[in-house]
Amino acid sequence: MNSIKVIHVAVGVIVRQQQILLALRGSKQHQGGKWEFPGGKVEADETAQQALIRELYEEVAITVTQSDSLMQLEYAYPEKTVLLDIYLVTAFDGEPHGREGQPLRWVDIAELDSIELPDANQPIVQRLQQYYLAQ
Numbered sequence: 718m719n720s721i722k723v724i725h726v727a728v729g730v731i732v733r734q735q736q737i738l739l740a741l742r743g744s745k746q747h748q749g750g751k752w753e754f755p756g757g758k759v760e761a762d763e764t765a766q767q768a769l770i771r772e773l774y775e776e777v778a779i780t781v782t783q784s785d786s787l788m789q790l791e792y793a794y795p796e797k798t799v800l801l802d803i804y805l806v807t808a809f810d811g812e813p814h815g816r817e818g819q820p821l822r823w824v825d826i827a828e829l830d831s832i833e834l835p836d837a838n839q840p841i842v843q844r845l846q847q848y849y850l851a852q
């Protein structure tokens with residue numbers, strides 16, 4: 718049977734001066750109360766990169782001007798399976814603010830592994846720390 722629906726999500730790792738932007742998920746959302754990389758579901762009529770640009774504008778009011786694919790990962794939560802399409806956002810216009818009232822924070826890449834992120838995000842943190850803190 719092919720009844721498992723995978724939810725395709727575009728996620729932005731927004732980097733500025735060795736720090737990364739996190740947003741707090743609402744307590745009633747899936748994975749609520751955890752800090753996320755801003756992003757959201759890819760709609761039927763768009764590519765993941767288009768969804769990224771739309772979501773980052775809707776959620777944190779920035780216009781992405783440079784984004785590159787970092788990795789894709791699928792993760793099965795007990796209640797749903799997500800396919801995260803993760804982009805490194807290295808240039809953008811505007812100063813981020815939480816347009817939906819959500820708190821935002823900039824964190825050092827070295828600090829990322831001590832923050833409560835959604836369970837699926839562990840490989841992203843590993844990759845970022847390897848990539849930026851290698852030397």
Ligand SMILES: Nc1nc2c([nH]c(=O)n2[C@H]2C[C@H](O)[C@@H](COP(=O)(O)OP(=O)(O)OP(=O)(O)O)O2)c(=O)[nH]1
Binds near residue numbers: 726752758799
């Ligand atoms: N944005 C985001 N979502 C993540 C991360 N890690 C992770 O497992 N997810 C999951 C949680 C959700 O099940 C899904 C993203 O859904 P979402 O709630 O952000 O979707 P959306 O912005 O389109 O929101 P909505 O309109 O459906 O409320 O992906 C992450 O770092 N960032």
Ligand SMILES: [Mg+2]
Binds near residue numbers: 755756757758776
């Ligand atoms: Mg979202």
